[in-house]
Each structure stands twice: as structure tokens, then as C-alpha cells.
Amino acid sequence: MSTYLHHETHFQSSDLLRDIVIGMADGLTVPFALAAGISGAVAGSAVVVTAGVAEIVAGSIAMGLGGYLAAQGEAEHYNSELVREEQEIIEKPQAEMDEVAELFRQYGLTEQHYGGVIDGLKGNPLAWRDFMMRFELGLQKPDSRRAGQSALTIGGSYILGGLVPLAPYMATASAAQALPWSIGVTLMALAVFGFVKGSFTGAARLKSALQTASIGGLAAAAAFVLARAIS
Amino acid sequence: MSTYLHHETHFQSSDLLRDIVIGMADGLTVPFALAAGISGAVAGSAVVVTAGVAEIVAGSIAMGLGGYLAAQGEAEHYNSELVREEQEIIEKPQAEMDEVAELFRQYGLTEQHYGGVIDGLKGNPLAWRDFMMRFELGLQKPDSRRAGQSALTIGGSYILGGLVPLAPYMATASAAQALPWSIGVTLMALAVFGFVKGSFTGAARLKSALQTASIGGLAAAAAFVLARAIS
Numbered sequence: 001m002s003t004y005l006h007h008e009t010h011f012q013s014s015d016l017l018r019d020i021v022i023g024m025a026d027g028l029t030v031p032f033a034l035a036a037g038i039s040g041a042v043a044g045s046a047v048v049v050t051a052g053v054a055e056i057v058a059g060s061i062a063m064g065l066g067g068y069l070a071a072q073g074e075a076e077h078y079n080s081e082l083v084r085e086e087q088e089i090i091e092k093p094q095a096e097m098d099e100v101a102e103l104f105r106q107y108g109l110t111e112q113h114y115g116g117v118i119d120g121l122k123g124n125p126l127a128w129r130d131f132m133m134r135f136e137l138g139l140q141k142p143d144s145r146r147a148g149q150s151a152l153t154i155g156g157s158y159i160l161g162g163l164v165p166l167a168p169y170m171a172t173a174s175a176a177q178a179l180p181w182s183i184g185v186t187l188m189a190l191a192v193f194g195f196v197k198g199s200f201t202g203a204a205r206l207k208s209a210l211q212t213a214s215i216g217g218l219a220a221a222a223a224f225v226l227a228r229a230i231s
Numbered sequence: 232m233s234t235y236l237h238h239e240t241h242f243q244s245s246d247l248l249r250d251i252v253i254g255m256a257d258g259l260t261v262p263f264a265l266a267a268g269i270s271g272a273v274a275g276s277a278v279v280v281t282a283g284v285a286e287i288v289a290g291s292i293a294m295g296l297g298g299y300l301a302a303q304g305e306a307e308h309y310n311s312e313l314v315r316e317e318q319e320i321i322e323k324p325q326a327e328m329d330e331v332a333e334l335f336r337q338y339g340l341t342e343q344h345y346g347g348v349i350d351g352l353k354g355n356p357l358a359w360r361d362f363m364m365r366f367e368l369g370l371q372k373p374d375s376r377r378a379g380q381s382a383l384t385i386g387g388s389y390i391l392g393g394l395v396p397l398a399p400y401m402a403t404a405s406a407a408q409a410l411p412w413s414i415g416v417t418l419m420a421l422a423v424f425g426f427v428k429g430s431f432t433g434a435a436r437l438k439s440a441l442q443t444a445s446i447g448g449l450a451a452a453a454a455f456v457l458a459r460a461i462s
Contacts, residue, residue: 029293030290032289033285051278054264061264062450069442108351108355110351117345219293220289
């Protein structure tokens with residue numbers, strides 16, 4: 001039982017963590033690369049800040065609402081599959097029994113092993129439905145508050161992340177002067193973020209730090225070169 | 232068996248579809264809103280195109296590589312859990328048996344029902360491990376080619392989506408003149424995209440079309456207002 005509870009907790013905190021990671025990874029990277037790209041083509045910081053703020057607003061809304069709709073879509077998908085499984089159990093119990101048997105046969109089990117489970121589920125259609133949802137379809141009941149929470153977490157993390165690379169452009173009138181500061185603080189922030197992310201997800205922390213910083217650096221370099229080339 | 236195969240196919244195509252949706256939803260929305268935002272503050276299309284291209288480059292790399300690392304992280308997570316389950320089955324078989332029992336007890340089953348399954352799994356440790364991976368942890372073996380494929384699909388969809396709102400700015404020198412065209416073609420593209428997405432995911436298609444167009448419109452309006460306010 002304690003193991004089960006442990007896993008449940010693990011699942012929930014990883015949802016929150018995943019939302020922060022999704023928002024902050026892009027929030028640190030895209031406005032940073034955009035600002036660097038514009039710096040390669042335009043002299044004044046004002047344009048960079050305007051574009052950067054527009055990007056942060058657009059990105060946080062797109063990602064936040066995108067997260068909201070994704071979570072809502074998951075909940076709708078769960079409910080429609082629930083109704084379908086319920087009907088199938090009533091209308092085609094034999095086919096559903098075959099599906100349960102097939103699940104167990106994949107693990108080398110025979111009817112002698114899983115026959116009892118089928119007998120038990122037949123006596124309790126609601127439990128049978130829930131069993132199919134989780135074990136056949138791999139779906140778990142979504143938390144109804146998750147959609148809104150997910151939207152705010154992703155959007156907020158994006159804004160926080162996006163303000164880091166823009167800060168130097170807000171402090172200096174020359175984009176060329178702000179650029180190295182923006183590169184410095186953002187690569188540092190990306191590395192710290194990657195390190196912390198690695199600690200939570202169990203990945204190697206230094207490797208994770210290097211990866212997030214590399215993606216940001218690569219995106220910024222590519223944006224810089226292309227924006228300069230076309231302007 | 233055919234049902235099982237059907238579900239497998241469904242899972243794979245939904246991975247590809249999910250990647251296209253992730254890339255294109257943001258690709259249509261963020262560069263669109265960014266371009267609209269800059270149009271609210273700057274007169275010439277050239278700056279909008281420069282910023283837009285920088286954003287598309289940055290966004291496609293950040294999202295593509297982000298998708299790559301996410302898929303790679305999933306594979307690493309799967310492998311590390313596989314090793315852990317294997318060890319636990321060897322070192323603490325009783326605890327693992329309790330976990331299997333607990334899984335079944337949630338569905339109102341008693342030892343009389345699930346006893347056979349435990350007996351069967353005990354005789355086949357590798358199948359037992361795979362059983363725990365899927366049914367206790369809810370993990371499925373990730374496809375090793377998925378990370379690279381996912382990166383290219385997400386990045387490519389982002390670029391394709393992002394070129395739609397920028398096209399009018401490339402055709403006209405005045406940002407103010409290009410803006411209404413950009414709004415028109417992008418809202419139309421977002422609605423078509425939402426409609427097609429709804430057809431695949433089983434959501435109501437008109438509702439889906441309205442939702443994706445609304446997010447894009449809202450993000451663009453907010454970016455326009457904020458960029459104009461600070462410039």
C-alpha cells in the first residue's frame with residue numbers, strides 16, 4: 001500500500017514539475033534566441049525589448065492555453081473512452097474477456113493463471129470497466145483541476161524564464177552592448193535550470209545542465225546568423 | 232488480437248499526430264502574435280520579417296530539440312526503471328508480490344481471483360518485470376527511433392506553421408498594410424488546423440477550430456496591445 005501511495009505522489013509532483021519544465025525551458029530559450037537574432041540586425045535595444053515582450057506575451061498565452069486545452073482534451077478523451085468501455089462490457093462481454101485474456105497472454109500466462117481474474121471482473125462490471133481503462137488503454141482518471149493549474153504554471157514559468165534574457169536590453173540602449181550580458185545571464189540560468197531539472201528527474205545533472213545550455217546557445221546562434229543574413 | 236493490434240497502431244499514429252499538433256499549433260500562433268505585436272510598434276515590414284524569422288528559427292530549434300530530449304529522457308527513464316524492477320523482483324519478491332496483489336485489490340478482486348496470476352509470474356521473472364513496468368508503473372517500451380523523428384516532426388511543423396503569418400509581411404513593405412492580411416490568413420489556417428485536429432482526435436471539429444483560432448487571436452491581440460504600450 002505504501003508503495004502504491006508513493007507512486008501516486010510521484011505522479012502528481014511530476015505533473016507540476018513537467019509543466020514548470022515545459023514553460024521555463026522554452027521561456028528561457030526562445031526570447032533569448034529572438035533577442036540575440038534581432039541584435040544581429042538592429043542597433044537599438046528598444047526594438048529588441050518590444051519584440052521580446054511581444055514574444056513573451058504571445059508565447060506564454062499560446063503555451064498556457066495550449067496546456068489548458070491539452071489537459072481538457074485528456075479529460076474528454078478519458079470520459080469518452082469510459083462510456084465506450086462501459087457499453088462494450090454490456091454489449092460484447094465475450095470480446096472484452098478475450099481482451100483481458102490477451103493482456104495476460106503477452107506475459108506468458110495461461111487461462112489457468114488468469115481465469116480467476118476474469119471470473120472476478122465478470123461479477124463487478126464497474127470494476128471491470130475501470131480495469132480495462134487502466135490496463136488495456138493505459139488511461140488514468142485526470143484531475144479535474146489540472147487543466148487550469150497547468151495553464152497557469154506553464155504560462156507563469158514562460159514569463160519568468162523570458163524576462164531573464166530581456167533584462168540586459170532593458171538596462172542598456174545599445175543592443176550590441178546588451179547582447180553579451182544577455183548571453184551570459186541566460187546561459188547561466190539555462191545551466192542552473194538544467195542542473196535542477198536533472199536533480200528532480202533523476203538524469204545526470206551536469207549532462208542535463210550542458211544540454212539545456214547547448215539548446216539555448218544553438219537556437220540563439222542560428223537565429224543571430226539568419227536574422228543578420230536576411231536583413 | 233486484432234483489437235490489440237488496432238490499439239498499437241492507434242498509439243503510434245497518435246504520437247506522430249501529437250508531434251505535428253505540438254509544432255504547428257505553436258508555429259501558427261507565436262510568430263503570428265509576435266508579428267502583430269511588432270506591427271503595433273514599428274512601421275516597416277523588414278523588422279517584422281527579421282524578428283519573425285529569428286523567432287521561427289529559435290522556436291523550431293527549441294521545440295525540436297526539446298522534443299528530442301523529452302523522448303530521450305523517456306527512454307532513459309524506462310531503462311532505469313527496468314533495471315530497478317528487475318532488482319526488486321530478485322531481492323524483494325515478497326514486496327513485489329504484494330504490489331501485484333494491491334493492483335488487483337483496487338478492482339475488488341481477492342486472492343482467490345488473482346492468486347493464479349501471481350503464481351504464473353513467479354515462474355517467469357522477465358515476464359514479471361515487464362508486467363510490473365506496464366501495469367504498476369504504466370510505462371511502455373519507447374521506440375528507439377522516436378527521439379529523432381519527434382524532433383524533426385515538431386521542428387518542421389513549427390517552421391511550416393510560422394511561415395503562414397509572415398508571408399504577407401514578406402510581400403508588403405508596410406507593416407500596417409500587411410497586418411490585416413496576416414490576421415486573415417493565419418486565423419483561417421488556425422481554424423482549418425483546429426478542424427482537422429478535431430477530426431483526428433475525435434473532439435468536436437467546429438469547437439476545436441474555434442478554440443485554436445481564439446488562442447491565436449487572443450495571443451496576437453495581447454501582444455499587439457502590450458508592444459504598443461511599451462514602445
